[in-house]
Amino acid sequence: MSLDHSSVTMQPAAAPSAPPPVPWKPSIVAEVAKVVANTAVNAEYRHLVVDCSEIAASARPGQFFQLLCPHPVGEQPFLRRPMSLYGADRTRRRVEFLYKVTGAGTRGLDTIEKGGTLDIMGPLGQGFTLDSKWRHVVAIGRGAGLATLAPLAKAAKANGTKVTAILSARRPELLVSVDIFKRHGADVVPVTDSEQTSGPGNVERILRGLIAEGRCDAFFTCGSIRLMRVQQRLAIEFGLPGQVAMEQQMACGIGLCYCCVRDFNVAGEIVNRRVCWDGPVFDLLEALP
Amino acid sequence: MSLDHSSVTMQPAAAPSAPPPVPWKPSIVAEVAKVVANTAVNAEYRHLVVDCSEIAASARPGQFFQLLCPHPVGEQPFLRRPMSLYGADRTRRRVEFLYKVTGAGTRGLDTIEKGGTLDIMGPLGQGFTLDSKWRHVVAIGRGAGLATLAPLAKAAKANGTKVTAILSARRPELLVSVDIFKRHGADVVPVTDSEQTSGPGNVERILRGLIAEGRCDAFFTCGSIRLMRVQQRLAIEFGLPGQVAMEQQMACGIGLCYCCVRDFNVAGEIVNRRVCWDGPVFDLLEALP
């Protein structure tokens, strides 16, 4: 096993920069943001909107923030919690998150009220890259991946790229981001466990159809190993590019601690990369489950 | 120096009991009480009212509670904080506190809103004793002592004892408990630094007057070393009894840890007692500054 910490080349935006110019300016900030909304969108997910600085609001699709969660009663989450950018508005200086309450940290997030504050740190990591040549792309998400992929909708529209979003959930009412994709002109194909449409077989069938119609110049995916595998197979079979956003437990979020490493297959060799710094978005074919 | 941890005899109410009867029942509880009010009474003091259990509501004058203070932003008070009973209503199951925001713990108390909760533990310690033979007593307080002495007003009235309350503060608007004393028929003599009436000389003059008029069968005091010394001198001179409520930093509040000890002069010998368990109310003449 070799180790490879060099930054992936997909998107140079947040890559290590040259020695600092004078005067020095931060491109990542930890700041106390004002909470504009923190409301349930369904039984599982909550939508958090905060007013922030220009730097934070310049976050791009696939990037993430590290949130310093308040302590819920009886618990003391110590580390920050990574959350994907769900939406950013540069002019209104606002960022949005979509989160599921799972443990101490997200339970803490849940306690914040409108008008309250939240310490956010970002924008972090390497986001998605949209090639201007791509006419049609497919976004396939499940779980937190639905949040992570959402900002692609707006970015693709701006790029003149058409999106088909295959959004997966256990039940139809647990689907999120459908409206965002539709609002930006994407075709949305909801698939769910309860309707038995979310299995890898059915998703592969849908994808083969899109590929046949010439509507899949690239894959974007997040949140499901099984669906990632389907796409990896099709990407190889049809020679298509793809990007996947990965998750891993994080401490620092900015490449200092090496707790968030994963293995990647780079040209047959297993290399070790930091999800927070070299990712979270990686080349689809390099990702290992 | 000898050590004397035996319980003082003033008031047997909370003294160590015999081996537990069956079934066992607690006489001190830590419970999550509901906050009915938590409001400023002046620039320094806040008034906290909570709904509680019957056991907590049975607290008597001079006893105290240990409050588990919420964490204010950026601070983590670890220990409970001792607060004197300011008022108790057994039938409505309610206790009251009057506190000054001084450090991390009381800053935490300050954040609790009406309808919120507070973990209170009590009633603790040995309170004041009122002898049924006493017709007139004098209560002299300053600082937190104003809160500690307040519930004496009601108890004395019930006992048929008349109270003169000499209440001391830096400025008139910082005086508290005046209304409580007046409501229960006490004479209130406010003395303040700004009016230059609070010095030991003036207080001694007032006390000598009361003693001369036969209106001082006993002293009750809390919150000022200098005023305690005046009373000790007069108590010796006129052979009067007295009780003083002492303060000391506490950890457990129930006699387990021995961090709250003070020295006392018991018949010429220096003995060491736990303020939380043997006090906080002690014999005036035994107290050392």
Next chain:
Amino acid sequence: MIGPFSIDLSVEVGGIKLRNPVMPASGTFAEGLEKVIDFNRLGALVTKTVTRELRAGNPLPRVVERPGSLINAIGIPSKGVPHFIEKIIPQYAAYDPPLVVSISAPTAEGFASLAAELTLPGVSVIEANISCPNIEEDGKAFAMRAESAEKVTRQLRSATKLPLWVKLTPNTGEIAEVARAVEGAGADAVVVANTFLSMAIDLKTFKPCLGNIMGGLSGPAIKPIVVRQVFQCAKSVKIPIIGCGGISSAEDAIEYMLAGASAVQVGTATFLQPAAMVSIIDGIEMFCLQREISSVTELVHGVVIEEADDQDLAWLSPPT
């Protein structure tokens, strides 16, 4: 299916059977607690350390708080052995749980003679506090080294027929070796551990926050270190281990038991929640019920150590 009453909470700890594995830590327990909890619920009762010498204890302030922890330098105020025998031991006579008497002395001979004198009816266990950081200068104590721990234990062993528990210090770099030495010298159990020698300085006065300059750290902050020490001792000795350090919930107690403790002592938590020990006992029973564990002894040293596998997977959402 396991019913609530079919869970056996009893444990055998160093020569004595306890109805459950939860007891107070020395110095954090006294008669006053009887007003808050029913002593008959506890696995054992443990006295504050007693010494032969009359001691006043340390100068004030005796405690200072830190986030998630307490530093104490109470010292060991002691009114001597006769007072202890006449006043303290009888206080606990009416309760069912065995009485553990904690002792300390400046010399091995002192320890032995104190143990002999306190081998009395009403006393079930001698706990030798050979670790109190306040006693020996700069925190050095018998429990810092295997040799000195062995020597004092050997003398203690020949001085009393009572079960002998030896309380270790976490301030040593060789706790597993010390535990093994103490086991070899005849101890029936080890208590792991006492407090961490610590210091806090007041930024207003530049003076130490404690009258004694240094003191012992206790509370939730120390738990991960002491859990590791229990785990290391469990690999090193066969006698039971009593875990102690930062336990404030049933989960904490169970974590200690999984690491290798047969029983636990609860100290600082009682200052914050005076009924903590009873909640912990109830919580352990509930945990066993939910996990269908019929005897709490199944938890002891139950930690599962296996070869590392690709745990990355755990962080991704369940496959669709």
Next chain:
Amino acid sequence: MIGPFSIDLSVEVGGIKLRNPVMPASGTFAEGLEKVIDFNRLGALVTKTVTRELRAGNPLPRVVERPGSLINAIGIPSKGVPHFIEKIIPQYAAYDPPLVVSISAPTAEGFASLAAELTLPGVSVIEANISCPNIEEDGKAFAMRAESAEKVTRQLRSATKLPLWVKLTPNTGEIAEVARAVEGAGADAVVVANTFLSMAIDLKTFKPCLGNIMGGLSGPAIKPIVVRQVFQCAKSVKIPIIGCGGISSAEDAIEYMLAGASAVQVGTATFLQPAAMVSIIDGIEMFCLQREISSVTELVHGVVIEEADDQDLAWLSPPT
């Protein structure tokens, strides 16, 4: 009256002058932080420990959080010395603060040869991490005992002309003796200290929370113990001490300096507040300004130890 610019924040630490006493702790600093803070504000830059062997680091999970603390078992992933010389050292060439290179090796000879090889332009200090608890089995490391610490330091000393800092472990019971041994062997400063060997167990799976089973505890929870160790070392050695452990505010840094540290390292706090080091520098300056302290060196070992007096008084309200 002292003006803001008349405060001298510079300190002399083990053969080198730093513009201020605040620097990162090894393993919690890398190029990425440059996007958050201006590296030229720091007292020094400190690299992650490098080893000669290629290492993959430990299995996942590599961190687990506890109240007020973090347990890490990252291990020392290393791409070897050539990569370090070609890729890492040059990353810091453009910055003013001196570069401190942290090294580790399994043997004293290994330490010496690595120090020799890394005595290069662009490297200002060698920090020998003789304490990392993950390297040696069960947490035993060179820094556990005075003899082994002395031996490795002596070899290191003859291998490099650069200022030599030796980073100690807090897991030993004899840190002051180890510091003295290291001083005697020629170290220019000691870093007190690395992490506390710790453990956490998952109550769902009964498995250790860390892939490596045990890991090192850092963060605010450990501060009181390490402040005590700095205080003890300061009484034991004349070379400067760099305090490290749980520092997250200027107050924490000042407490360490009062206990005896000439400079401080900040680790875990940077994970929570990436600009923590800069805030700490600003806070120290503000503190000196308010207290009319013209040079930060006045704080070093400034703790006031006096005979205990009747501190009871402090708890009563001011006399009327």
